Amino acid sequence: MQGIEKQREILERRLPAILDVIEDAEKGASRAGASAWLQALKKVSYEAIDVFDEFKYEALRRDAKKKGHYSKLSMDVVSLFPARNPIVFRYRMSKKLHKIVHAIEVLVKEMNDFGFTQRQNVPPPMQWWQTDSIMVDFEKDIVSRSRNEEKQEIIKILLQHDGGLMVLPITGMEDFDIVSIARSICQTHEQNREKSLQDLRKEVSGNRYLIVLDDVWNRDAEKWGKLMTCLKQGDRGSAILTTTRDAEVARIMTTGETGPYNIQKLGNKYIKEIIQSRAFSVQTPISDELDVTVDKIVDRCVGSPLAAKAFGSMLSTKTSIQEWKNILHTSHICNEKTEIFPILKLSYGDLPSNMKQCFAFCAMFPEDYEIDVESLIQLWMANDFIPVHKQDNPDMVGKEILTS
Numbered sequence: 181m182q183g184i185e186k187q188r189e190i191l192e193r194r195l196p197a198i199l200d201v202i203e204d205a206e207k208g209a210s211r212a213g214a215s216a217w218l219q220a221l222k223k224v225s226y227e228a229i230d231v232f233d234e235f236k237y238e239a240l241r242r243d244a245k246k247k248g249h250y251s252k253l254s255m256d257v258v259s260l261f262p263a264r265n266p267i268v269f270r271y272r273m274s275k276k277l278h279k280i281v282h283a284i285e286v287l288v289k290e291m292n293d294f295g296f297t298q299r300q301n302v303p304p305p306m307q308w309w310q311t312d313s314i315m316v317d318f319e320k321d322i323v324s325r326s327r328n329e330e331k332q333e334i335i336k337i338l339l340q341h342d343g344g345l346m347v348l349p350i351t352g353m354e355d356f357d358i359v360s361i362a363r364s365i366c367q368t369h370e371q372n373r374e375k376s377l378q379d380l381r382k383e384v385s386g387n388r389y390l391i392v393l394d395d396v397w398n399r400d401a402e403k404w405g406k407l408m409t410c411l412k413q414g415d416r417g418s419a420i421l422t423t424t425r426d427a428e429v430a431r432i433m434t435t436g437e438t439g440p441y442n443i444q445k446l447g448n449k450y451i452k453e454i455i456q457s458r459a460f461s462v463q464t465p466i467s468d469e470l471d472v473t474v475d476k477i478v479d480r481c482v483g484s485p486l487a488a489k490a491f492g493s494m495l496s497t498k499t500s501i502q503e504w505k506n507i508l509h510t511s512h513i514c515n516e517k518t519e520i521f522p523i524l525k526l527s528y529g530d531l532p533s534n535m536k537q538c539f540a541f542c543a544m545f546p547e548d549y550e551i552d553v554e555s556l557i558q559l560w561m562a563n564d565f566i567p568v569h570k571q572d573n574p575d576m577v578g579k580e581i582l583t584s
Contacts, residue, residue, distance in 0.1 A: 184270060184273065184274045184277060187274070187277040187278060187281050188235070188277060190281055191228055191231070191232075191277060191280060191281055191284075192232070194284060195225065195228050195229070195232075198221065198224075198225050198228075198284065201221070201291065202218065202221060202222060202225065202533050217287065217290055217291075220283075220287060221287050221291075224280055224283045224284055224287065227276075227280055228280050228284075229564065231273065231276050231277065231280065234273065235273070238269060322450050322453045322454055322457070322485075323446070323450070323454075323485055325450070326446050326447060326449075326450040327443075330441075330443060330444070333441075334421075334441060337438065337441070338390065338419050338421070341417055341419055342416060342417050343416060343417070344412070344416065344435075345408070345411060345412050345414060345418050345419070345420070345435065346418070346419045346420070346435055346438065347408075347419070347420045347422065347433050347434060347435045354394075354395050354396065354397060354398075354548075358377070358403050358406055358407045359371075359373050359376050359377075361393070361407065362376040362377055362379065362380040362407075362410070363376055365380055365383060365384075365391065366379045366380055366383045377406070377410050380410045380411070381410045381413050384410070384411055384413050384414040384418070385413040385414070386413075386414075386415055387414055387415055387418075388414060388415040388416070388417045388418050389414050389415075389418050389419075390418070390419050390420075390421065391411070391419075391420045391421070392420075392421045392422070392423075393420065393421070393422040393423070394422075394423050395423055395424065395425075396422050396423065396424045396426075396429055396433070397424065397425075397426055397429060398429070399426070399428055399429055399432060401432050404432055404433060420433075427440075444483075445482060445483020445484070446483045446484070446485050446488075447483070448475075448478050448479075448483075450485075451478045451481050451483065451484075451485070451488045452474060452475070452478050454485055454488035454489060454492060455474060455477060455478065455481075455488050455491055455492040455495070456474070456492070457492065458488075458489060458491075458492025458493050458495070458496055459491075459492045459495040459496045460496075467501070469501055470501055470504070473501065473504050473505060473508060474504075476508055477491055477495075477504075477507075477508055477511075480508070480511050480512075480523070481523070487523045490523045490524055490526075490527050491507075491511075491523060493527070494507065494526065494527050494530050495507065497530075507526065507530075510526065511523060511526050512526075534565055534566065534567050535581055537563075537565045538560050538565050538566070538578075538581050541559065541560065541563065541565065542556070553579075553582065554575075556578075556582075557574075557575060557578030557579065557582075560578055560581075561574050561575075561578065566578050566581070
């Protein structure tokens with residue numbers, strides 16, 4: 181147990197610096213050997229944070245005991261754990277501290293081989309343009325203009341249809357539950373499967389209708405067949421418009437009259453407008469070098485408006501042409517297999533270390549789970565993911581992270 185206070189002070193002094201080094205190291209983690217070293221550094225930093233949490237908890241526990249705030253039940257539970265004996269606690273913490281401090285010393289020596297340094301808090305250089313909030317309405321206008329011809333073609337197909345039920349899948353860039361679909365169409369809360377399908381039959385029977393099913397992923401042909409049986413009761417000229425990114429889903433859903441309508445990639449002209457609307461403010465700077473760089477970034481998006489939004493948002497925080505070139509150098513072209521994941525990964529990699537922890541934590545929730553914002557921020561605070569100064573409000577900092 182000798183030197184426990186000294187070891188704790190060393191760790192308390194080095195931990196903030198280690199966390200700063202992690203932020204610098206993450207930018208160069210692609211180098212050979214650096215990724216494994218970074219993972220080891222993160223692991224030991226998390227262990228160090230846990231040790232400080234144990235010290236804080238033990239201090240609170242002893243203070244509560246001294247003030248008589250322990251109930252008999254609490255005392256009985258604590259007595260089952262010999263680690264709460266002061267001598268046992270110090271012995272256990274001493275072993276942990278020695279192990280962590282030694283691991284940090286080894287990693288710091290290795291750090292020099294990679295050239296990583298502690299992040300310096302220097303003021304950002306003067307921006308070469310001004311930025312403001314995202315022009316969401318403008319982006320919608322860009323996409324609307326680019327899709328106008330295709331939109332008119334789809335409307336024409338639907339209006340000219342006068343035969344039996346037509347299903348027109350739109351493929352481009354949910355859970356297919358027929359009961360919930362039936363309930364939504366009939367606007368009921370019926371839980372019984374058969375009853376909800378009977379209600380759907382009655383609702384559409386003899387009526388001409390247009391139903392839009394957005395973002396369909398389910399490949400179960402049997403489920404689709406049951407839904408179609410009900411919907412075929414509609415009058416001539418009825419149609420179902422579906423959107424999906426899965427070609428197999430489109431094949432299953434398509435009727436014999438017409439094939440899937442394939443939305444084309446967005447033209448480079450519109451992709452460039454989206455990037456510039458996010459990256460710049462009212463006016464785009466005039467520079468041949470900048471224009472060439474933007475055009476190369478446009479090529480990386482391969483017609484995906486979502487990729488353009490991600491790129492534009494990331495570039496809006498960069499203050500020099502060299503930073504833009506660096507992003508271009510580290511980015512990868514999207515394709516049908518990877519979709520826009522290379523660009524999203526690039527955006528994630530550009531985040532500060534604490535923000536990465538916050539968003540990585542969201543992976544704890546299942547897909548399509550509706551996350552309560554206030555609860556999420558509280559969980560971030562409980563895990564010490566939100567760095568705050570004395571004058572900061574953790575809740576406000578958490579909300580800023582969400583909207584950044």
